[in-house]
Amino acid sequence: MVAVGLTTQGQDGRPDSLLPKLQAIRAAGADAAEIALYDLDVVAGGRPLERQFARVLEIASEFALRYSVHGPIASNPWDLRHREIHEAVAAAHLTMAGRLGAGIYVQHSGRTVHATGPELAALRAQERDFLRRLGDLAGRMGVTVVVENLFGERPGDLTQLPHEVAEQVAEVDHPHVRVLIDFSHAYQEATRRGVDAWASVRQAAPLTAHLHVHDSFGRTATMLGHTRSETVAFGMGDLHLPPGWGDIPWEMLFGELRFLPGTIANVELPARYAEHAPEVVAQVRAMVGLGR
Structure with a gap:
């Protein structure tokens, strides 16, 4: 572990909006920034x-x-209908990551609905081909692509836990393609499937080069509150809470897991919790064993 970072927030699209976001990240005491x-x-x-x-x-x-760069949220290597535009958009963003001097480019893993066994195997093969091509470009740009585990919310949703992403990355066998563990995503997907989230995380750790740190209760969003605060009160869904607000066992995980050299713990903290950023950065730095 080499740094603790925060993700830039906001959706107005203006490049100038990046300036106050990076100023706030620096003021919070972070060593790194993940540019969305x-x-x-x-x-x-x-x-x-x-x-x-x-x-x-x-x-x-x-x-x-x-710097790291988060590619498009909608990017999906299992979406064969839009394969060409997915590849073009990923390549454009990855090239920009290299020009920014970012060491890491975040790529979402594949997801779909109601696929049969053979269909799923074909989609996973397509994802591996996509990642090899992206890895080749990443190598030319001096960037490492990290593949992030996601979660499903509805019956029939198919996505990949960290160990399944790691299986893909191992088979791709490319020096510029590694795993990103999102702990809350793993918790939610594992709970939905009725399996052990932290066993999956342990299997993925040796191929992991980047972390997304945020808290939750591992509950699928089967209901929503009237307001965001009510949804937090019920503890449902992908809440992106400050660590300690949910029940992910951070001390246990960071006490035993070992990742690839140079790994950054990036906190995906929503703007609504910006006032807590300095304490969150200090807390995560202590949890991962980084002094000032």
Whole structure:
């Protein structure tokens, strides 16, 4: 573990909006920032918008932070219908990650609904081909692609736990493709399936180069509150709570897990919890054993 980071937040699309976000991340005492390029209008129809991205480069250069880049949330290697645009959009964002000097590019793993065994095997094979091509580009850009585990919410949803992502990454066998463990996503998906989340995480750890840290109760969102605060009160869904607000056993996990050298613990903290950012950064730094 080399750093604790925070993710940039906000969805107005303006490159200039990155400046106050990075200022806030630095003020919170973080060592790293995960730039949510999916929140910025820097790609259109799979093509880079160079003038827009130039401003992002200019702003990022003002800060002495380790950067990672989160690619599009909707990116899905199992979506064969839109395969070409998925690849073009991922390549555009990954190239930008390299130009930003980011060491890590976050790619979501595949998900679908109601696939048979042979269909699922074909989708996983397609994902491996996609990751090999992305890995080749990442190698040219000096970036490592990390594949993030997701979660399902409805009957018939199919997605991958951390150990299943690790199986894909091991079979891809590319030096620039590794695993990203999202602990809360793993908790929710494992609870939905009735399996042990932390056993899956343990299996994936040796191939893991990046972490997403946020808390929850591992409950599928089978109901929603009238307000976001009510949903938090019921403890349902992907809450992105500050660590300690949910019941993920952080001390146990960080006490026993070992990841690849250079791993960053990035806290995906929503803007509604921004006031807690300094204490969260200090807390996570202590949990992962990083001094100042």
